Amino acid sequence: xxxxxxxxxxxxxxxxxxxxxxxxxxxxxxxxxxxxxxxxxxxxxxxxxxxxxxxxxxxxxxxxxxxxxxxxxxxxxxxxxxxxxxxxxxxxxxxxxxxxxxxxxxxxxxxxxxxxxxxxxxxxxxxxxxxxxxxxxxxxxxxxxxxxxxxxxxxxxxxxxxxxxxxxxxxxxxxxxxxxxxxxxxxxxxxxxxxxxxxxxxxxxxxxxxxxxxxxxxxxxxxxxxxxxxxxxxxxxxxxxxxxxxxxxxxxxxxxxxxxxxxxxxxxxxxxxxxxxxxxxxxxxxxxxxxxxxxxxxxxxxxxxxxxxxxxxxxxxxxxxxxxxxxxxxxxxxxxxxxxxxxxxxxxxxxxxxxxxxxxxxxxxxxxxxxxxxxxxxxxxxxxxxxxxxxxxxxxxxxxxxxxxxxxxxxxxxxxxxxxxxxxxxxxxxx
Numbered sequence: 001x002x003x004x005x006x007x008x009x010x011x012x013x014x015x016x017x018x019x020x021x022x023x024x025x026x027x028x029x030x031x032x033x034x035x036x037x038x039x040x041x042x043x044x045x046x047x048x049x050x051x052x053x054x055x056x057x058x059x060x061x062x063x064x065x066x067x068x069x070x071x072x073x074x075x076x077x078x079x080x081x082x083x084x085x086x087x088x089x090x091x092x093x094x095x096x097x098x099x100x101x102x103x104x105x106x107x108x109x110x111x112x113x114x115x116x117x118x119x120x121x122x123x124x125x126x127x128x129x130x131x132x133x134x135x136x137x138x139x140x141x142x143x144x145x146x147x148x149x150x151x152x153x154x155x156x157x158x159x160x161x162x163x164x165x166x167x168x169x170x171x172x173x174x175x176x177x178x179x180x181x182x183x184x185x186x187x188x189x190x191x192x193x194x195x196x197x198x199x200x201x202x203x204x205x206x207x208x209x210x211x212x213x214x215x216x217x218x219x220x221x222x223x224x225x226x227x228x229x230x231x232x233x234x235x236x237x238x239x240x241x242x243x244x245x246x247x248x249x250x251x252x253x254x255x256x257x258x259x260x261x262x263x264x265x266x267x268x269x270x271x272x273x274x275x276x277x278x279x280x281x282x283x284x285x286x287x288x289x290x291x292x293x294x295x296x297x298x299x300x301x302x303x304x305x306x307x308x309x310x311x312x313x314x315x316x317x318x319x320x321x322x323x324x325x326x327x328x329x330x331x332x333x334x335x336x337x338x339x340x341x342x343x344x345x346x347x348x349x350x351x352x353x354x355x356x357x358x359x360x361x362x363x364x365x366x367x368x369x370x371x372x373x374x375x376x377x378x379x380x381x382x383x384x385x386x387x388x389x390x391x392x393x394x395x396x397x398x399x400x401x402x403x404x405x406x407x408x409x410x411x412x413x414x415x416x417x418x419x420x421x422x423x424x425x426x427x428x429x430x431x
Contacts, residue, residue, distance in 0.1 A: 032056065035068050035083065038090045042114050051081065059183075059198055061219045067092070067187065069198065077179070081114075082198075084187045091188065097181060100124065100168055105307055109167055109185065118142070122185060127166050127307050129185070165194045169222060169307040169382070180220070180306070180382075195221045223275065223306060223382055225353065228299045228316025235315045235347045239340045241292045241431035242284055250336035253281035253328040254362050254373065255295075257420050258392040261324035266380055266389045272322075272420070276388030278359040279318040281328075281424045282340065292429030295319045296343060298361030300351040306382045309353035313346070319427045322420040325392045327373075330411040335369040342368040352385075359386040371407045374398070 036053055043051075050072045057069040067084045071077060076098060083092035092114065099108035105127040112119040116137060123131040132145040169180035183193035197220050232238045257276045259268035268274055279297030286292075294317075301312040331339070342365045349356055356364075363373045363386065374394035378387045396416055404412045415422060 031058065031065060031068075034088075035070075035090065038083070039070075039081075047116075050075075059219055061196065066183075066193075066219070082186045084190075093186070095181075095186060097168065097179060100179075105168060105170065109181075111186070122167060124167050127168065129165075129167055166222060166305070166307065169197055169305065180222075182222075183219070197222050220382065224303050225275075225300055225305065225351075225357075226303050227301055227314065228297065228318075229320075230317040231299075231301075232296065232315040232317055235296070236344050238296065238315070238317075239282070239294060239344065241429050242282065242294075242336070242340055244333040244337050245284075245286065246333060247287040248333060249285045250331050250333055251281075251283045251285075251328055252331055252336065252339060252366065253283070253326050253424065254366065254395070255279055255281060255318075255321070255323035255326045255422075255424055256388050256392040256395060257321060257323045258325065258389050260389070261392070261418050261420060262396070264389050264393050266378060266387055276392070277318070277321055278362050278388050278391055279316075279321060280339075280343075280362050280365060282336070283425065284336070284429070290429065291425075292431075293425050293427055295321070295424045295427060297321065298346060298351065298356075298358045304351055304353050306353065309383065310350050313349055313351040315343075315347065317427065319424060321424070323422050323424070324418070324420045325395050325416040326414065326422065327395055327398070328413040328415070329366075329371060331369065338369050339365050353383045354385040357385055357387075359388055359391045363391075371410070 078098040083090040094112040180197040376390035
């Protein structure tokens, strides 16, 4: 799950270890008043009166206010106004996302001018914008911009496909559906927000904007899990040099790169691996001292993210991937072969962010020989599967004697540190 750029930032004003509520109230009240005054001037009385201005969501990134989202009274959460704070003023649209199919991530996103004289309709397929249709207040088309552009002379004809940012990410909770809508599109296709999404989500009471019980919105970056730096296109070929030799010694290490070593925090945007990674080191030491070593991790073949959480899989050579916590388990030759064979069967599986990711792969492989590793699932609203942060903490918390007793009496060695400074043994051994 490395190279994944995702984090959650909740905009709270903090001074030292103590919150100055009077200061917060003054700052936020001033912002609320300026938003209110802008809307009164910009909207007709009829439109202004439809808004629930006392429940505005202030949007923040790293404590800096970037805008506000305001829903209509007694209306669906799929319709709202979003404003960008800009040099003491505001700019924005009426937004309607009711035309989106949350299951298929297809449909239409509409941005209507504040004066309702024109609108832009973004046509979406598979979570990507493929067309932008501008219409007047009567719905008549003014212009159409396709995502595909043809250019060049006949002799050098080529097609340029513009890879436009994603629009909607959907995350599921047991009792509700949470909509994530791209700030890139909502805030005038601003490149500054091409990674960010705003959730229709409230903070606990009392933590948001002052006056009328207003709340503050989350800002999140769209998580993307990319393919490995060193792909292993054929896992069977990668592990073919391992043999079941009664005179050899076999170990399997589960290595975890946590985003923040020693923490269950899922994201650290400034880490080398912002959401971490989990992988296996397979090691055969022969009686003559020679070794066969492979460091193998499970990855998407291309990329996955919430809303497009499933894709083709591949393996990666993780010989250069550092870790901060690891379990090294001594196993028999037959058990080692079972784990290797289990990994080869995973090559046919899809990478699923929620159900079968890099952490799940390692847990499943060891489970094939009845080594039962902990498998805490994420509580994130973006994905709910196993993850390196929780997995690393679970390994740190293991009582090694009890774990060995409960898992076949195998020899267990744990390595842990407060930083991702450990490296696995290098790839070795041919055949």
